[in-house]
Amino acid sequence: MTQSEQDSTQVATRRTALVTGAAGGIGAAVAVRLARDGFAVGVLDLAEDACAGTVGAITAEGGSATAVAADVSDERAVGAAVRHVADLLGPPTVLVNNAGFARAASVGEMTTAQWDAVLGVNLYGAFFATRAVVPHMKSAEWGRVVNISSISALGDAGRIGYASAKAGLLGFTKTLALELGPHGVTANAIAPGFVVSDMTRASARRLGLTFEEFQRRAAESAPVGRVGTPEDIAHTASFLASPAAGFVSGQVIYVAGGPVD
Numbered sequence: 423m424t425q426s427e428q429d430s431t432q433v434a435t436r437r438t439a440l441v442t443g444a445a446g447g448i449g450a451a452v453a454v455r456l457a458r459d460g461f462a463v464g465v466l467d468l469a470e471d472a473c474a475g476t477v478g479a480i481t482a483e484g485g486s487a488t489a490v491a492a493d494v495s496d497e498r499a500v501g502a503a504v505r506h507v508a509d510l511l512g513p514p515t516v517l518v519n520n521a522g523f524a525r526a527a528s529v530g531e532m533t534t535a536q537w538d539a540v541l542g543v544n545l546y547g548a549f550f551a552t553r554a555v556v557p558h559m560k561s562a563e564w565g566r567v568v569n570i571s572s573i574s575a576l577g578d579a580g581r582i583g584y585a586s587a588k589a590g591l592l593g594f595t596k597t598l599a600l601e602l603g604p605h606g607v608t609a610n611a612i613a614p615g616f617v618v619s620d621m622t623r624a625s626a627r628r629l630g631l632t633f634e635e636f637q638r639r640a641a642e643s644a645p646v647g648r649v650g651t652p653e654d655i656a657h658t659a660s661f662l663a664s665p666a667a668g669f670v671s672g673q674v675i676y677v678a679g680g681p682v683d
């Protein structure tokens with residue numbers, strides 16, 4: 423069977439997706455969108471009850487989802503979470519590494535503990551989850567890894583740990599594409615620009631701006647004249663997870679309302 427035929431077959435036997443950091447924001451929108459696409463979705467976040475809204479939104483539409491608690495920077499917790507999702511929903515063959523957080527600190531300010539924490543979630547977390555899910559993808563001879571990076575990967579003064587982790591994800595993605603392509607697995611990164619979420623709300627507070635003013639400034643500097651929504655990212659993730667994207671791998675898609683590099 424050719425890879426393209428294999429991709430088509432997978433439509434009929436739709437399976438399980440795991441989305442990290444899916445209690446709210448971009449992760450929640452991605453989880454809901456993948457459920458609409460026919461996937462059973464493991465909704466992973468720090469606390470199980472925080473995932474109730476996302477799971478409820480999916481099941482209300484007739485989809486299938488389960489909440490699973492794990493800190494993605496804890497490799498044992500991630501391994502247990504993947505086993506839990508595999509047992510309940512079936513082995514995950516789509517993984518969206520979305521969990522992330524930013525800490526405002528420049529190179530001189532950042533402590534080692536802060537650096538560890540930021541890389542632990544944004545970069546190690548993606549590694550731990552991917553390593554745990556890849557055996558399922560290899561068994562299925564099909565898989566999709568989507569890593570949520572950021573335009574910060576290109577440089578972000580005052581957030582050196584976050585920028586470094588998000589840049590690291592790009593090398594991670596391209597290497598996954600090389601290593602896993604022969605197993606029918608693609609790996610791509612989405613690098614969002616300004617997206618309305620708790621993360622950008624927190625940035626507004628840090629800068630002493632109202633969220634409305636922060637959004638207005640971001641919209642003004644975006645060529646398309648608006649800020650991004652979690653659904654903008656979910657559309658792209660949906661495509662990358664789909665059989666239609668079987669020939670797209672190792673790419674970084676900037677979803678930022680304009681060119682950024």
Ligand code: NAD
Nearest residue numbers: 443445447448493494520521522572614616617619620621
């Ligand atoms: P958000 O804060 O709304 O969502 C992040 C989610 O990750 C939260 O639900 C949080 O609980 C979860 N999370 C954090 N640490 C975790 C951990 N250790 N283990 C498990 N879950 C954890 O922010 P968002 O904007 O939806 O961010 C989603 C992703 O998009 C992040 O990787 C972020 O870096 C990236 N991103 C966001 C923007 C933006 O403008 N909002 C831009 C570029 C990239």
